[in-house]
Each structure stands twice: as C-alpha cells, then as structure tokens.
Amino acid sequence: MRFGLLHTLTTALSLVSPSHAARILMGNDDGFGSGNLREFYRLLKEAGHDVIIVAPVINQSAQGGRSDFTTAANLTAPGQYNIVPAGAPSVGPDPNDSHIWYYNGTPAACTFVALDYVLPRYFPDWNQSPDLFVSGPNFGVNLGPIVFTLTGTLGATYAAVSRSIPGIAFSASNDAIAYTNVTNSSNPATWAASVSVNIVEAFLNGTSEGQSVLPLGYGVNVNIPPLTSDAMPEVVRSRLTGEADTDIAVFNETTKLFKYGNVVPKAAGVNACINGDCNLPGETWVVQGGSISVSIFTIDYDAPDVAYTNSVFAKIDGLTGGGDEGNSSTTYKKRVVGKNGVIPEKLLSGRDNIAR
Structure with a gap:
C-alpha cells in the first residue's frame, strides 16, 4: 500500500488530497445500524478505501473494554432496527451489504471476532491485518481519561491497538439516529462522518510508503464539537487530561436509584499530568471551545521512570x-x-x- 505526501492535522483538512486506498476495519458501540457509522462507512468507500464493519448487533454503549462473547448461537431478539430477525445467527452479514457484519457481543469482542473470524474466513486477502481500525463516530463525545475505561468506542479501539492494528476512536456531539433515517447529506450524522473522513485522510496522507499509520501500541482519540454544516472546525492537538470531568454517584431519594454526575469542582486525580506534553490543552476544554480535539494514547499503562x-x-x-x-x-x-x-x-x- 502506498500513501501520499506528508500532511499534518494542523493544515486545512478540507484541502487534503485523496490518499491511496487503505484497508479499514470499522466498529462502534452504538450498534451496526448507527447513522454515524454507516455514513462514515459510505464516505470512506467513496474515497476509494476497502472497508469492512463488524459492530454490535444492538447498542452496547458504556461497555468499555469488556470482551463479552455471547453464549447463544442465535439471536434471541431482533437486531438493531430489526435489520436481522430473532433466530438469526449471532454473527453474520447485513442482508443488504456483505461488507457490514454484526456480532452479538461487546465492542471489544466485535473487534476480536472481526480479526479472528470474519476476516480470515470471508476476507482472506486481508491477512487479518487491516491498515487501520476506526470506531464510531459515537453519538456523544468521549472526553477525558475516565472514558478510557468506560466507553465501548475506545474499548473497541484499544482492542485493535492491543492486536498491533493502528486505531482511531471518533466521537461526535450529535444525537443518535438510525441509518435509515439519514435521507440527505445535510444532517449531523453526515457532517460528523465527513469530518472523520478528513481526519482519516490526513493520517493516511501523512504516512510514508511502508510505514504503519501509527507507531506500534499507539492509538488516537478524536472528539468532534456540535456541527451546523460540513465545514471543518479547527483541529487542535490535545491530551486526555486537563479540565476533564469524572463521575459521582447521584442517588434519587424518590426512585431509590443512582445515576452519574460530574464532580464539582473538577477532580485533581483525573487531571494529574503524568505522561505526555503537559503544555497541551485538555480535550474537554478544546471541544467546549468549538474545536476538534486529537489526543494520542498508548497501550502501555506503566508509570514513567521518574x-x-x-x-x-x-x-x-x-x-x-x-x-x-x-x-x-x-x-x-x-x-x-x-x-x-x-x-x-x-x-x-x-x-x-x-x-x-
């Protein structure tokens, strides 16, 4: 595979020239019928890439990196938006597109099923080695270190990175929408997908021939602010920590149930700068300012030698x-x-x- 000349994310991404075709594996946690996911898929294919989706058959948000495999060979209930009926196999292709697959498991499990079942059996020419894994765009942003272990969007990506596949997690600010309800190109799902494609192209175009898109063990977390058009917002290099929120358990005296809230004032623990460039702004602050945040993480949780x-x-x-x-x-x-x-x-x- 050959990629184009070097570009950086700080350039005008809307002007990035098309990269050479890449093999891109896709996943998410919102389900394989997500409007965001399907629009991202469509636009990546229109850009000339070879793309395969393996995503949860139903919404599997907030599953983090759990790798939970179903114990049933067949679905006990219909898949998302009734795309596949109850009784269908627990893993299989969309009836209308053989490059879109579902699995009845968590997002991380879908990544492993893609690498160890779908690709070797049905796409052997991929050699179980996509050039890139992308997740999302999620419905709702995933900001700060706390989401690193909570969101399936990042969990699916982390699973790919653990298998030596470069991974980028995308999260957007729009509400959930079924792909069947995306009927024109002037809508938040298409805008989020378009922005995500621009960022993918920048990474591919910035990769020299023979190089991996990302160094071994590296992944990227991208968060997109609310969009009102397909215009590309400013893209800012960021870090996971910095002005980030973390959760508290809020008890409802009437329902006797808990829900999550944010610690006020912001917790120091979640924002301690231990690794990386402490001069970079936190991704939470960047997105609140209307820009796209691009944060880099690694698979290595070890503390630095300090x-x-x-x-x-x-x-x-x-x-x-x-x-x-x-x-x-x-x-x-x-x-x-x-x-x-x-x-x-x-x-x-x-x-x-x-x-x-």
Whole structure:
C-alpha cells in the first residue's frame, strides 16, 4: 500500500488530497445500524478505501473494554432496527451489504471476532491485518481519561491497538439516529462522518510508503464539537487530561436509584499530568471551545521512570530487596510453570476464571 505526501492535522483538512486506498476495519458501540457509522462507512468507500464493519448487533454503549462473547448461537431478539430477525445467527452479514457484519457481543469482542473470524474466513486477502481500525463516530463525545475505561468506542479501539492494528476512536456531539433515517447529506450524522473522513485522510496522507499509520501500541482519540454544516472546525492537538470531568454517584431519594454526575469542582486525580506534553490543552476544554480535539494514547499503562514512581516502589523495598536492581529485567528470572514447562491454565484465565 502506498500513501501520499506528508500532511499534518494542523493544515486545512478540507484541502487534503485523496490518499491511496487503505484497508479499514470499522466498529462502534452504538450498534451496526448507527447513522454515524454507516455514513462514515459510505464516505470512506467513496474515497476509494476497502472497508469492512463488524459492530454490535444492538447498542452496547458504556461497555468499555469488556470482551463479552455471547453464549447463544442465535439471536434471541431482533437486531438493531430489526435489520436481522430473532433466530438469526449471532454473527453474520447485513442482508443488504456483505461488507457490514454484526456480532452479538461487546465492542471489544466485535473487534476480536472481526480479526479472528470474519476476516480470515470471508476476507482472506486481508491477512487479518487491516491498515487501520476506526470506531464510531459515537453519538456523544468521549472526553477525558475516565472514558478510557468506560466507553465501548475506545474499548473497541484499544482492542485493535492491543492486536498491533493502528486505531482511531471518533466521537461526535450529535444525537443518535438510525441509518435509515439519514435521507440527505445535510444532517449531523453526515457532517460528523465527513469530518472523520478528513481526519482519516490526513493520517493516511501523512504516512510514508511502508510505514504503519501509527507507531506500534499507539492509538488516537478524536472528539468532534456540535456541527451546523460540513465545514471543518479547527483541529487542535490535545491530551486526555486537563479540565476533564469524572463521575459521582447521584442517588434519587424518590426512585431509590443512582445515576452519574460530574464532580464539582473538577477532580485533581483525573487531571494529574503524568505522561505526555503537559503544555497541551485538555480535550474537554478544546471541544467546549468549538474545536476538534486529537489526543494520542498508548497501550502501555506503566508509570514513567521518574522520582514519583521510584518513591512508590521504595515502599516495598523490604519485600523486593530494595535498590534500583531489585526485580530489574536483568535480575528477575523466575517464571511460574507447570509440568514440561507449560504455564498453568489458571494463569491464562480471564476475569471470570474461565480459560480463554
């Protein structure tokens, strides 16, 4: 695959020239009938890309990175917007488009089903290696570090990045709409999709021949403010932290139920700048100002090698042997194995203690 000349996200994206065709895998958490998702798909295909969707058969918002696979071979209820009926297989193509697939599982599970079932069985020429994974655009923005573990939009993307696939999560500010209700090009779903395509093209055009779209283990979180046309808002480099909100549990005395709210004033913990460029504005602040935020994350959750991290490890010096050499990569040799050097199955089990 060959990409065009270098462009940056700070240029006028509406003027970006078309990139060479890429193989793009798509997902989301709003369901495979999402108007945003289908418009994004349509416009990416019109731009000349080879595109496949594998997304939840029903809305699976707020699932985070949960990889939950169905235990039923067939749907027990109709799929989203009755696109597929009850009794249909739990995984399958849209009746009207063989490049759009659904699965009865969480967004992250859909990513894995795409990579390990749909692509190898039905699109073998992809070699299970899309050039890019994109998620969304979500109905509603996903701002700040708190959503990194809460939203399925990012969960699906993180799953792709964990499998060495460059991933970009897109979230927009428009309300939910079924794809069948998108009847013209002058609507928020199409505008959000158009903006998202421009950003994808910028990343592809900024990638040299033979390079990956993103470095290994890197992903991108894009948030789009409310749009009133297809005009491209300003695009701002941002960070996840900074003016970000985090949740509180709000109890309703009448219903005896909880719902979430935001901490006021904003919590210091969620906005602590530990990694990255602390001079960048937070994505929450950027989107509230009417611009598109582009934040970069990595798969590596480890704290940086700084004094704070060392002070935390120092608290267990009595257990680890202390000093900079305690348990270092050059001294730690132990590995728990069973007979014949096989790792015990219990160490390979998932959250529910079920071997994966």
